[in-house]
Amino acid sequence: MPDEPFQGKGKAEMDATQWHEVKKGDTLSKLAEKYYGDPGLYTTIFEANRDRLKDPNLIRIGQKLRIP
Amino acid sequence: MKKILSIAVALLFALSLGACSQAKGPAEAAIKAAEDALNTGKADAMKYIPDQVKAAEDALKAAKDAFAKGDYAAATTAATNASAKVKDFAAAVAAKKAELTKAWGEQSQLLPNMIAAIKSRVDVLSKSKKLPANLDKEKFEGAKNGLAEIDKAWGEASNAFKEGGLADALAKAKSVKEKAVEIMTTLGMQVPAAAKS
Numbered sequence: 001m002p003d004e005p006f007q008g009k010g011k012a013e014m015d016a017t018q019w020h021e022v023k024k025g026d027t028l029s030k031l032a033e034k035y036y037g038d039p040g041l042y043t044t045i046f047e048a049n050r051d052r053l054k055d056p057n058l059i060r061i062g063q064k065l066r067i068p
Numbered sequence: 069m070k071k072i073l074s075i076a077v078a079l080l081f082a083l084s085l086g087a088c089s090q091a092k093g094p095a096e097a098a099i100k101a102a103e104d105a106l107n108t109g110k111a112d113a114m115k116y117i118p119d120q121v122k123a124a125e126d127a128l129k130a131a132k133d134a135f136a137k138g139d140y141a142a143a144t145t146a147a148t149n150a151s152a153k154v155k156d157f158a159a160a161v162a163a164k165k166a167e168l169t170k171a172w173g174e175q176s177q178l179l180p181n182m183i184a185a186i187k188s189r190v191d192v193l194s195k196s197k198k199l200p201a202n203l204d205k206e207k208f209e210g211a212k213n214g215l216a217e218i219d220k221a222w223g224e225a226s227n228a229f230k231e232g233g234l235a236d237a238l239a240k241a242k243s244v245k246e247k248a249v250e251i252m253t254t255l256g257m258q259v260p261a262a263a264k265s
Contacts (some may be wrong), residue, residue: 018189034200036200
């Protein structure tokens with residue numbers, strides 16, 4: 001699992017994937033509100049990170065999540 | 069004595085005329101050779117090294133001007149100079165093509181990534197009941213229109229590349245990149261490092 005999205009200099013510089021590093025107090029709903037204005041769209045973030053999230057309620061500090 | 073002097077003057081005149089016509093021929097040939105070489109390589113070179121083409125054209129013009137004034141030695145030198153400049157075209161064009169191809173390779177990795185990321189964000193925001201802070205409806209509409217523009221412009225840039233218009237393709241890619249950066253910033257997205265330079 002590519003848990004270090006910022007690795008590989010040349011490729012990383014070309015990468016336009018949007019990432020969020022989880023901080024204390026973050027939830028997927030809060031991230032959906034921050035990035036989309038709608039907490040109900042948390043499932044979009046969850047689906048985009050199914051390779052690293054088993055449960056939308058379980059995210060850990062420092063984890064890097066894709067924000068579609 | 070007077071007769072001898074007249075003969076000597078006439079002889080000198082004839083000799084100088086001979087020398088003159090001897091220099092005229094090579095000058096004429098040098099100009100023709102430079103002109104032919106320039107006309108052969110000019111079309112391709114203009115796309116990649118227009119400054120060098122202009123320098124060769126200037127040298128050829130100098131040769132023609134000198135020729136018109138009867139300064140055949142200067143005309144030959146200038147024409148030889150023009151030919152030397154034209155000789156460098158092939159290597160310079162190849163170097164420029166390699167440089168542009170490398171730049172295109174980078175853009176063709178970066179820009180589709182940026183466009184895809186913007187599309188993805190616009191799709192999600194289109195489903196949102198409310199827009200995020202710092203993004204109002206007008207800005208969002210502007211971003212959507214901008215996305216359609218860069219999508220089309222990227223297609224045009226790719227076609228220009230396929231048709232061999234490297235410089236044109238790169239110019240189009242540059243404007244796509246600038247617009248994509250603008251849209252990403254409006255949407256509050258992270259701009260890839262390669263797009264910042």
